[in-house]
Amino acid sequence: MCGFIFGYGVPLDDRFDLDLIKHRGPDYSGTWVSDTGPYFCGHNRLSIIDLTTSGNQPLLSKDHRWVFVYNGEIYNFKELRINLEQKGVDFVSNSDSEVLFKGLIQFGEKFLSQCNGMFSFALFDQNKSHLTVGRDRFGKKPLFYTLIDGGYVFASEMKALYPYLKSVSPNDEINKFFKNPFDYEASATTCIEGIYSIKPGTVLKLHGTVADESRWWNTLNSLTYVPNKYEDQVDQFRNLFLNAVKIRMRSDVPIGTALSGGLDSSAVFCSMLHLIKNGETSSFLPRAFTAHYPGSDIDELDWARLAVGDRQD
Numbered sequence: 001m002c003g004f005i006f007g008y009g010v011p012l013d014d015r016f017d018l019d020l021i022k023h024r025g026p027d028y029s030g031t032w033v034s035d036t037g038p039y040f041c042g043h044n045r046l047s048i049i050d051l052t053t054s055g056n057q058p059l060l061s062k063d064h065r066w067v068f069v070y071n072g073e074i075y076n077f078k079e080l081r082i083n084l085e086q087k088g089v090d091f092v093s094n095s096d097s098e099v100l101f102k103g104l105i106q107f108g109e110k111f112l113s114q115c116n117g118m119f120s121f122a123l124f125d126q127n128k129s130h131l132t133v134g135r136d137r138f139g140k141k142p143l144f145y146t147l148i149d150g151g152y153v154f155a156s157e158m159k160a161l162y163p164y165l166k167s168v169s170p171n172d173e174i175n176k177f178f179k180n181p182f183d184y185e186a187s188a189t190t191c192i193e194g195i196y197s198i199k200p201g202t203v204l205k206l207h208g209t210v211a212d213e214s215r216w217w218n219t220l221n222s223l224t225y226v227p228n229k230y231e232d233q234v235d236q237f238r239n240l241f242l243n244a245v246k247i248r249m250r251s252d253v254p255i256g257t258a259l260s261g262g263l264d265s266s267a268v269f270c271s272m273l274h275l276i277k278n279g280e281t282s283s284f285l286p287r288a289f290t291a292h293y294p295g296s297d298i299d300e301l302d303w304a305r306l307a308v309g310d311r312q313d
């Protein structure tokens with residue numbers, strides 16, 4: 001999961017508290033403080049890809065010009081890395097975070113359209129005091145911010161921003177989302193007054209007091225071709241679904257999945273077993289976790305067991 005805090009134009013003081021989001025990344029905590037101005041960041045890591053210290057964050061470029069923190073996973077990082085290496089980019093780790101880091105340095109926000117994953121990030125250019133923060137296409141990974149002392153503080157959870165607020169109060173604007181709750185995630189509004197959300201598929205660039213927001217992803221501009229014949233549609237969906245499951249199984253730690261017994265979770269679990277059985281992935285044999293409500297009408301344990309088959313360990 002991971003989590004980070006980034007302060008831009010804000011002095012480092014005791015309001016900065018990585019322990020507030022320690023639960024997001026218990027494996028390592030790292031910090032960075034600029035020597036040239038009021039800039040700082042911290043990162044809590046949950047190790048999934050490249051368990052060595054090379055995968056720890058914050059990441060710094062060799063010349064220390066660029067500083068990077070990130071939360072998420074780039075599922076196609078191996079393919080992206082090959083492309084970057086062919087263009088002369090060097091790597092010091094096997095992590096997906098370094099792939100996103102180096103890709104953004106090399107190509108800017110255009111690189112995001114190549115990334116298949118869920119992520120939020122902050123990339124700082126020390127030479128220009130320029131900060132770029134952004135989120136994945138649909139905002140799977142959170143990123144919040146508040147304005148304080150003429151600067152910004154960004155964080156993976158709102159609670160990390162509470163120390164920077166004069167008070168933690170409900171936002172009256174949240175009332176408008178009661179009628180249309182699905183609009184909430186696409187807006188910058190949050191339930192806490194003074195805290196805002198970076199919108200999905202959006203990057204925010206900061207240079208001094210200038211803030212520029214732009215949208216890097218629009219679904220309507222990226223629709224997939226659907227064949228006319230039903231049989232071809234089935235084949236296309238099957239290939240897309242299996243590939244989606246396969247690249248999400250890339251992990252250096254044992255993996256598991258939630259299994260309710262419904263169609264969607266059962267399809268994911270059975271696809272994982274199919275890929276392993278056919279040697280299409282070297283991933284660990286997955287564990288399935290199911291919530292059990294004995295005697296309840298909503299209990300789906302029998303359906304979950306049916307999906308697991310003989311594997312009930």
